[in-house]
Amino acid sequence: MSISPDSTFDANENLSFIKSNKGQPLLVMNEQLYKCNKKTARKKYWICIVSGCSMVVHTDENDVYLYGGKCDHHHESNSDVIQTTHLRQQMKERVLNELTPIGIIYEEEMAKAPLSTASVATFPTNQEIHQTFVKARRKILPILPQSCLFTIPDPFKLTIDGKRFLLLDESRVRRERLLLYASDLQLDILFDSETIYMDGTFSKAPSHFVQIYIIHGIKHGACVPCLFALMVNKKAATYRQLFSELKNLALDRNKNFLPKLFVTDFESGVIPVLKADVSIYYFCMKLFLI
Ligand SMILES: [Zn+2]
Structure with missing residues (x-):
């Protein structure tokens, strides 16, 4: 005998679905929880998840309420x-x-x-x-790359709100890949800063890269990380490529990359590039580790 929809009770207003920890759909009705016990082409049979409770709900194939779920379960709500x-x-x-x-x-x-x-x-x-x-x-997520030569999926080139984040992805020579990341807002802060701070971290660099080189600008008196460079070496040529790209990016934004003061630790690859290429002013702060 088929059961027609219960027209005296608009149960669908009280019907909702959640997923179990294993991803299976669970039906919620009147603070009770039901799992799908049987499914045919036209109907789904749901049974209360509490062991020993025989209360059932029937829905059609589109999860529209048909029958059940209105009697007392004789146990506390779920x-x-x-x-x-x-x-x-x-x-x-x-x-x-x-x-x-x-x-x-x-x-x-x-x-x-x-x-x-x-x-x-x-x-x-x-x-x-x-x-x-x-x-x-x-x-x-994409599998971890086995070398520095890998394809970056499009979502990983953008900020969380879908704007450009990857600025440069180039290999000056084979296996010397350079990746530059910054949002447009970060670039503007960097190019508007008269003082910039630069340092690399080696311990946090991802596999197949030697360092993450971070350039900070100043905004409202605070030091703000503005550009992240993933580098496979510490060669002067790589730093030269980095600063050359920064100059081009500044021009693209109708700005100039001409800070008055650079603050950096002693990095043999950076100093000659700063002296020769970037600015008439520079300041080198050597760090002594005790
Ligand atoms: Zn029950």
Whole structure:
């Protein structure tokens, strides 16, 4: 016997769906949670997730309510499970759709989730859930390159809001790739700065690159990182290419790259380039490590 839609009760207003931790759809109705138990071409059969409870809901193939879900379940509502499952789903969607650090996503979503005390107590900590999210994100990210010669996917050339971030991707000679990253706003800050600070970090450089060279400008009295260069060496020729590109970028923006003061640690590749190519003023600060 077929069951026609229940016209006395607009249950679809109270019907929603969330995904389980394994990605399976779960039906939410009147603060109870149902999993799909059987599916035909025309109908889905949902059963309460609480073991021993026989309450069911039927929907059509398009998840429109047909029957069930209105009787007492004789157990407490699943509101805590619904809240935590929904929260976990929200976090996972952001992990997969953003490049925001997972720890920040966790903190932000926890802060705005209306969890009960019991839900907070049972929800996994950041440390407990971190590896699960890392694995999920890794599945959709490009594989790690085996050399400095790799194709950069388009989303990795842009800022989070979809604007240009990769300025230069060139190999002066084979296997001497130079990547320059900066947003237009960062470039304007850099070209408007009379003093710039430059330094490279070696320990944080990605595999197959020797250093990340960072150039800072000044904005509202604060030192702001403005340009990130991924370099495979510390040769003067590479620094010369970097500063030459900066001059061209400044001209493209109707500006000049002529800072009055450069502050840098002692870097044998940089100093001759600054003396010869960039500005009539320079200042070299040698750092002594004790
Ligand atoms: Zn039940």
